[in-house]
Amino acid sequence: MGEISNISSVSTLVEIAARKGVRDVVLSPGSRNAPFIISFNGHGAFNCQSILDERSAAFVALGIAQQQKKPVILNCTSGSAVLNYSPALVEAFYQNIPLIAVTADRPSEWIDQGEGQSMRQVGLMENILIGSFNLVEEHTEDDHWHNNRLINEAFEMAMSLSRPVQINVPLKEPLYGTVESNEDSIKTFDVMIPKASLSEIDLDSLASEFNAAERILVLVAQGNDSLNCLDVLREMNADSKVAILTETHANLYHLGFVSSIDRTIESFLKSQLESDYVPDLLITIGGNVISKKLKALFRRHKASITNHWNFGDEVMDTYQSLTRLIKVDPAPVLSFLKDLPQNTQYQFGNKWRAQFFQMEQRHLSFLAKCPYSDLKVFELINDFIPEGANVQMGNSSVVRYFQLFNQLRNVSYFGNRGVSGIEGCTSTAVGAAQASDDVTLFVSGDQAFRYDSNALAVKSGTENLRIIVINNSGGNIFRIIDGPKDHPVSEGFIEKVDEHSIRKLVEYHDVDYLEAHDLNSLEQSIQSLMDPKRMMCTVLEVFTPRIESPEIFKEYLEFLKEAK
Ligand SMILES: Cc1ncc(C[n+]2csc(CCOP(=O)(O)OP(=O)(O)O)c2C)c(N)n1
Incomplete structure (x- = not known):
């Protein structure tokens, strides 16, 4: 010392x-x-x-x-x-x-x-x-x-x-x-916390609700606790009445889970069919849910959700339907429930899975013809994410675009979805890159990137960091969501149009810079960005059309909606 x-x-x-x-x-x-x-x-x-x-x-x-x-x-x-x-x-x-x-x-x-x-x-x-x-x-x-x-x-x-x-x-x-040290006068104590588990009586009452339910939906969102549920959820997914929905940053990969939630639900939202997808038993694990549309759907039908169990530490009644807060590790409880006799009479889970696969096809056929836009750029980014990568999803439309694409095997996803601020996503990615040997890919909007540009001043341990900035000239999310787009103050105050390239900002910090303006240059520059021989933090700025991107996104949603 x-x-x-x-x-x-x-x-x-x-x-x-x-x-x-x-x-x-x-x-x-x-x-x-x-x-x-x-x-x-x-x-x-x-x-x-x-x-x-x-x-x-x-x-x-x-x-x-x-x-x-x-x-x-x-x-x-x-x-x-x-x-x-x-x-x-x-x-x-x-x-x-x-x-x-x-x-x-x-x-x-x-x-x-x-x-x-x-x-x-x-x-x-x-x-x-x-x-x-x-x-x-x-x-x-x-x-x-x-x-x-x-x-x-x-x-x-x-x-x-x-x-x-x-x-x-x-x-x-x-x-x-x-001084040299004063170790002798220092004492430590630790705290032992017992592992909580449910009593047999509690488990029995959960079992009777589980058995009585005809439509069970397990929704897993952001959190560190869900990984140990992967195996049991995989088995539960075979139950015809159980649907398992996961958000990207839950990091639970399984081909049979319904990921890409917004893409999956678009076709039935606000139609007569939507009530068929609402569970009578909703089980939630993890923190905040990204999909606003799913939250709105369940709130619209809260009366049909007879039981909502939330595994967590605090009351979070996101769907205004909470019936149980369960303060234990969900894995053993789910494991107990999955061994109950199954009732194949109910097809709720299979219905969700069929919907997921149908909408996946629809998504692919739209993208096959999709012109250059934010949506198309995300398709290409997904194609080039290497195995083992750690993806840091920026806030605003980035995280929403990511959720439209199938989660990739052996890729981990993170995002600042605690309070969804845009002011620290680049710095978070820098820290994540420092703490990992894997490639860390951070994708950001241009405004969020400008906001947190001091992150680029950190040089040590960022050789594995790759950054893609989608420069659609401002806060494009505000052209996507209903409300701000046509308001007279939107361009200057809400969307806050900013036509500047971020090149000078990146070069000021002595960080490698690449740029792309169309599909050809994007493909070349992503290849270069992801080249395993690249040994330096690098930023790829992708210029995308400010007006067309949200229009193409809306066409995409319309196309999904038309699914029969
Ligand atoms: C600290 C903070 N301030 C303001 C907001 C509100 N906000 C959400 S998205 C956004 C615009 C982000 O623009 P950009 O990073 O370019 O992403 P895009 O909308 O184009 O996807 C703003 C200002 C926020 N989330 N966090």
Whole structure:
């Protein structure tokens, strides 16, 4: 171990972090947090990196934690720097990702006393954190015990609940003193959480609802918990009354599951047929659902959903039909249910699967004739995604286009769908690339890419990052959704048309740049982008037609609708 700060609260936190197994630390420059910068670098247990823009830094940390499924520490100076962490922290909160934001602060007596870079930091972000801790300045042994206890509690909370915490640390000058180590006075404790399981009585009551149901639909959305359900869901999929719908970022691949939900449901939406696709037992697993159309469908027919079981930690009554919140791992429960005798009289699951395959054919025949547009570009992107790739889907229309295409085997999909902000997707992809040896492909809209361009300043560990920016000259989503398109202020204020190329932005950051304007140049440039010999983070800018792309997308939906 090298030199660490002689401020006890700092050295205690750093040592506890090491003992709890945290390895990645994203630091941002500053003086108030210098004791942490010195200690994390000096300790020897940590991989440290420095990122100037705290908003970007926090999203990079999110990307690392998302891939490693382990907490990552963030550390910044006092003042507004802290608030720049908030977009990534709220995203982490809703994606169940453990981030530990260690924020340096002025001593409490100097808050609101005209000091620079000082503000009311304590409890500032409580609403978007699972825990908010404020350390004390250490003058006595009890102060040290108090800090030691709070730090342990904060780490355990973040790790056991898989959500973000803040540890705010008031620091008095001098800030640069160092010592060898104070390990002896530091203690750790851990928390043991029993594995929850349902009683036989509970299982029996679920079994009777499962048996009584004629139309069962299992919907799996974003989340880390669903992977262990894959095998049991595969078996359940053979039950004629059970349909299994998965969103891309659930990362559950099986040919027989109904993925590409929007594409599958378009033809019956708002027709007399739609009620045939509504379950009487809805089982949901995972977090937020991307498909707005599916949510609207189930809400329109909430009266027909006799039972809705949600496997989760908190009440989330997305379809206004919740009857049970089940706070256990879904896999053993589903496993128990799948072994119940099947009733082949009901064909609800088979009906969904037939619809899925029919619409897949329809999708393919439209694409065979589809002119150059956002939709066509996504077809080509999908064709070139290599095995084992980690796909980071940008928000806005990108994630929706991805969901129209079949999920690829051995490809993982991620997206910031906790709160769906566009301000940190590139940084998240940077963090994910750093934490993975596989190719990380990030696809973004042009506005989102401009927003988070500071992400390109991060160079280390991004050799495997490939970025495709769909430049349709602004927020094209607002030409797709009903409402904004024809409004007089839309172009300047909602769609916010922006005709600039992002080339200069990319070149400013010394990142390799490719561009495409049509199908031929796109095919060539994607090949070059995905060339395994390419050893550098590269951005491919794909120019697509701003007006035609949404029109072609609407024609596509019409074509799907016409399916018999
Ligand atoms: C932080 C944040 N601000 C604003 C929004 C609202 N918003 C959603 S999509 C979008 C436009 C995105 O444009 P672009 O990245 O070019 O993608 P496209 O719509 O063309 O797919 C905006 C501003 C948001 N989601 N997050």
